[in-house]
Amino acid sequence: MTKNSFSIDLKKQIIFITKGFTKRAAMLNSEEYKLMRQWHEVFPSFEIRTKEVSSKKQTHKRLSLAFMERYINMRKECASDLIEFHAILDLYIGSPALYAKVKKWFLAKYPSYSDSIEFAEYVSATTAVEVPASTVSISEKAA
Numbered sequence: 001m002t003k004n005s006f007s008i009d010l011k012k013q014i015i016f017i018t019k020g021f022t023k024r025a026a027m028l029n030s031e032e033y034k035l036m037r038q039w040h041e042v043f044p045s046f047e048i049r050t051k052e053v054s055s056k057k058q059t060h061k062r063l064s065l066a067f068m069e070r071y072i073n074m075r076k077e078c079a080s081d082l083i084e085f086h087a088i089l090d091l092y093i094g095s096p097a098l099y100a101k102v103k104k105w106f107l108a109k110y111p112s113y114s115d116s117i118e119f120a121e122y123v124s125a126t127t128a129v130e131v132p133a134s135t136v137s138i139s140e141k142a143a
Contacts, residue, residue, distance in 0.1 A: 005032075008046075015039055015048045022050055060107070060114075065089075065099065068106045074118055081109060 005021040008014075017025070025032035039046065072082045088105050092098040106113070 006035075007051075008043075013043070013046045015043065015046050016051045017048060018051050060103065063103060063106075063113075065102060068102065071110065071113060071116070071118055 004018075006015060006017045009016065021032050024030050025036045027033060036048070039048070069082075069085060072078055072085055075081070084105075085102070088102050089098070092101045095101075
């Protein structure tokens, strides 16, 4: 049995179980099966529900360093952001954490970038044709 495969809410009288727990409980004489039987004896009025996994985590597909640079370039009022972007690139160049650090900074500066027309155009362009992952200015920094 894995950790966090079930939880009991005494106030609401509900036992939450994971999908994996449910599958294992379907096998006779498994640990989970025995536990479910005990619950039915001890908590006969409790309801047993499968945990709902929320997928609220936002993914940032197609958010490349090239797009970040192009997006900042399109914003004329953000010239200082472009300087900061390149400073972060210089700081983490050669580090395995380069993309993660730059992405964290970019998302803090531009949390709603994915709502922009530029991003929609970029996504449609990259789905039609493969675009290299880096631009000339970024690859020059690695040299």
